Amino acid sequence: MTTYLDHAATTPMRVSAVEALTTELGRTGNASSLHAAGRSARRTVEESREQLAAALGARPSEVVLTGGGTEADNLAIKGLFWGRLAQDPARRRVLVSAVEHHAVLDPAFWLAAHGGAEIVLLPVDGDGRLDVDALAAELDGSGDQVALISVMWANNEVGTLQPLDDVVALARRHGIPVHADAVQAVGQVTVDFAASGLDALTVSGHKAGGPHGTGALLATRGLPLAPVLHGGGQERGVRSGTLDVPGARSFAVAVDEAVREQPALAPRLAALRDDLVRRVRAAVPDAVLRGPEPRPGTGSVPRLPANAHFTFPGCEGDSLLYLLDSAGVQCSTGSACQAGVPQPSHVLLAMGVDERAARGALRFSLGHTSTPADVDALVAALPDAVTRARAAGLASSGLPTGLRTGGPR
Amino acid sequence: MRVLAALSGGVDSAVAAARAVEAGHDVVGVHMALSRNRDQFRTGSRGCCSIEDAGDARRAADVLGIPYYVWDLSERFEATVVADFVAEYAAGRTPNPCVRCNQHIKFEALLDKALALGFDAVCTGHYARIVDRPDGTRELHRAHDLAKDQSYVLAVMGAGRLGRSMFPLGDAASKADVRAEAAARGLGVSAKPDSYDICFVADGDTQGFLRDRFGARPGDVVDAAGRVVGAHDGAYAYTVGQRKGLAIGRPAPDGKPRYVLEVQPVTNRVVVGSAEDLDVGLIRADDAVWLSDPADLAGAADGAWFPCEAQVRAHGAPVTARARAVAEVVAGAGGVVGVEIGAGVEVELVRDGEDVALRGVAPGQSVVLYAGTRVLGQATVSSTDRARSATSTDRARTGRLAG
DSSP states (O other), rough: OEEOTTTTTOOOOOHHHHHHHHHHOOOOTTTTOOHHHHHHHHHHHHHHHHHHHHHHHHOOGEEEEEHHHHHHHHIIIHHHHHHHHHHHHTOEEEEEEETOOHHHHHHHHHHHSSOOEEEEEEBTTTTTOHHHHHHHHHHHGGGEEEEEEOOOSSSSTOOOBBHHHHHHHHHHHHHHHHHEEEEBTTTBBBOHHHHHHSSEEEEEEEEEEEEEEEEEEEETTOOOOOSSSSSSSSSGTTTTEEEEEEEEHHHHHHHHHHHHHHHHEEEEHHHHHHHHHHHHHHTTTEEOOOSOOOOOOTOSSSBBBTEEEEEEETTHHHHHEEEHHHEEEEOOOOOETTTTEEEOOOOHHHTTTOOHHHHHEEEEOOOOTOOOOHHHHHHHHHHHHHHHHHHHHHSSSSSSTTOOOOOOO | OOOEEOOOOOOHHHHHHHHHTTTEEEEEHHHEOOHHHHHHHHSSSHHHHSSHHHHHHHHHHHHHTOOOEEEHHHHHHIIIIIIHHHHHHTTTOOOHHHHHIIIIIIIIIIIHHHHHOOOEEEEEOOEEEEEEESOEEEEEEOOOTTTTOHHHHGGOOOOEEEEEGGGGGGSOHHHHHHHHHHHTTTGGGGGOOOOSSSSTTTGHHHHHHHHHHHHOEEEEEETTTOOEEESSOOOOOOOOOOOOOOOSSOOOOOOOEEHHEEEOOOOOOOEEEEEGGEEEEEEEEEEEEEEHHHHHHTTOOTTHHHHHHHSSHHHSOOOEEEEEEEEEEEEEEEEEEEEEEEEEEEEEEBBBBBOOOOOOOOOEEEEEEEEETTEEEEEEEEEEEEOOOOOOOOHHHHHHOOO
């Protein structure tokens, strides 16, 4: 019996999405072919596009299907940068929040290294919320040099919802397009592309109960978007590649269901999360909740309902993760540990958390299959894990015994 | 037992973990991340620190059906192994980073953390044997396959850690056997090349690594009498016993090749001389780590000589010697500030007729003492004498009195 508290990493596929995927996998047809099989495949793609658009407040023509959230983010950052630069060579500045996912940060820094971009990291407060005044000052100072702004809808580590209304209002005044990575937000809060005023928005399939390797960039029609993948000219010519018909179908079914269930799911998860936070604090009194404080019952918390994130003083996240995992409780350190090279979370560091404290981070994220039993299992396993992890933290802190620092002797 | 298998991504640690699983232990695989910079460590297939190695370790754990985690020990590695490596070269000494890694990382940071988290032992792919005596004591011995024996770099772990360590490959007949076993077990790393270089030095270019850290520091190459015979770009690039890379214009008066005798960091001089000048009769060493009580070895007479064999290089041959524990004089800014009884070692090499036992032993190297296959202890070389000097007795006596 295992307890899954890592829905922000990926969430179980919805039954409806599995059904849609397996049904479509058995059918033949390239959506770009002109014969009957091709037309049938294209019809499935376009119906899926319409379903996605309806669920997310977009027009079907605004949906660019991609191979996932990371690709959509890359298309937004690189495509918009190159597109804007072609219109106005003075626009080389890319404004991104300091707490963006690596799928936004890394293409931005790649552009700085290889494409002549100038990156401005917008600061956040102690809760991980964008400093809107800093953005305003930046735009007042050099708004005519800005190519694009990218600020995520909700942070993947600490769950902070960003003040996108303010960002969009400021950007409008300067005629600057805004992209938001909404990968974590869909299914947890209301995501309405048209109402948001955004110019581009990233969605991922597997975070909403769809299949891995599916996603979309919602992009307004007039947006200057240069292609990142060149080839057959599919998807408005900005994302070439044979369309993934089963993926599109399953992705759309999952997002549609997630959005329809969201009004009932969000308060249920928020209550479960609030209970988790309360009981973790009771079990480990010095645990520090990172991100905005939930205020049970108000419904106006600027935080994802399914996210809880703590740092445990004196513990290392990897010790806690191992101990909880071996007790059957699966969660995340919340830090990017790519191919075995861990880094302290840039999100926590941007929030002003020091590196030592940041090493003791754990993220618990709920989803559509979460139950009170999951919280019970966590709270049952946590105290012993923290005690042991703390002992291990003490064992490996400070200078080792017998250390010689060299020097002439 | 709950066993943490340290998985480097190489074939040895993978087979060691497989044997631990087969022995019925509850095994968890852990790969140590030793650098935060993904590009800093070489990315070839010969190390234990690259992204590829982490992936190989993960796949080995998959094949064995054990959990796998990556633990970040990069801060500790930088503060101990890398910093020590740089400081020792800066001090004109010749460090062994693998010894320091075993001392501070594998059998200290990793083992301590594992024990605190509830593990009973750490399993590695080292070639060495732990022998349990009937009286309950444990001994560290050379591996069955002497060609692969790694007891030299393990001796630094000390006696107290033996009970918490497992070296399942100590009895392996040969590396070829281990590779065959890996292949039979379906481990993808079975044909992966051995690692030889220092993992944090890209391309094995130690000189380049040091040059990047220290820059050019031109100085004189002098003979034993202090006469300038050449020039160098940085004394740190030389090690005792080195012959190649000496830019000496004039030939030696006797026409014989010249070797580095000493590196003097304070004056930035490199002293050269003949091969005979490198003869070693006596080794003084500090920071002794004992795997057997030296008093027992010396027949309960504290500080008395006991017979042994001494080895000063990982793949060097052991030489007949006698050794004794002495006081280590701890120098400070105001001269001698303390004396630690038993922390120093003197090793007198026994001459076999006219043959010289050892040549070119550098300060900083580890000297490991053996009795047959059994490891007695190890220490870090501080200085050497050509002669089996009588002054050593005086030093020992002085130390004892001061203590």
